[in-house]
Amino acid sequence: MNCYETLFVVKPTLTAEEIEGQIARVKAIIAEEGGELKATDDMGMRRLAYPIEKQERGYYTVVYYTAPAELVGELERQLRYNEEILRFMTVKYTNKKELAVFDKMVEAANKKPAAEKAEAPAAAQEEAPAESEAPAEEAAAEKSEA
Template identity: 50%
Template sequence: MRNYENLVIVKPTLTAEEIQANISAIEEIITSNGGEIAARDAMGMRKLAYPLGKNERGYFHVIYYSVDPSAISEIERRFRINEELLRFVTIKYDTNREVTAWNQLVQKAQKKATQPAGEAKVEEVVIPAALEEDEEE
């Protein structure tokens, strides 16, 4: 089994329930073809670089998964049939370096999913000692 990433862009005209149903259907397509979903990353509604049809925005969702390479053609065929998807891209992670990057992306997505939505990441600002001395003078 190889590691893959799919970025799908769903139509913005759908309701939240319809978007979630489409994402669930996409995940079902992957699992029904023998795939194992490692992580998901809902990137939310974003402005597109250029209009796709009459749509200037889209709901972006990334799915990281492992599946047998022979199943990719069927997964992509089913994606093409789905009229609610504006675009999708499948990225294959093949070499050791790419697999390491895929693992890091999966960990990052899992960490993002477990972090509460309202909790913002607070970073401590460190002032170098040289600047502190200048301020005292």
Template identity: 50%
Template sequence: MKYYEVLFILKPTLTEEEVSTKLEFVKEILSKNGAKIQTIVPMGTRKLAYKIKKYERGTYFVIYFKAPTSLIAELERVLRITEEVIRFLIVKYENKKEISAWEKLSQGIKQSKKEIKPIEAPEIQ
């Protein structure tokens, strides 16, 4: 079982009932294909960085889960053909440091600034 995170954005025109139905749909896809859902983080409706399919806002959700790699292709296929999903991103956590971060994020613990190391740009002369 590998560690994953899926972030997806739903159309802002959906009602609360339709949003919860779509969330249940995604959870069902995950559980039917052998995933163990750790946490679901509803992030609410937010302004998008740029217009996507004529929408300026979207309803965000993040799901942290463990799953076999075969599930990812199916999840991607289903999210791609679901009309209510305007964008999605699947992230795989591989090394020990990333898995440690996944465990903290899935428990709602924010990383401290000491753990986040900025990338230093080379000096220009």
């Protein structure tokens, strides 16, 4: 069992649920092949530094896991076939120093979710038409008045 980290970028044209689905799919592959998921870090919708497949933005997700070496090949094969994935990269953490950093990153990613969850819907709302945001603002205004 080795420690791995896989970053993948999902197409921004998908809806929030579809993006969730893609992330769930990656997690399912890891679970099926006998890997153990340590943490997931949602970096959210980001601007790409250069266009990939004519897309300017992408939804970044990082998964940290321990797994047998065969899993990585299978996971990468599936990611390659998947047309909704713009880019992916797997990094292996081997020596002591790297493993210490790996543990730290897992911890940081596990601590993050509370804050991330608050951000994620906000990012999703950006995609939605402005109409949905306006009522939210009104609701907030009403609350402050009350």
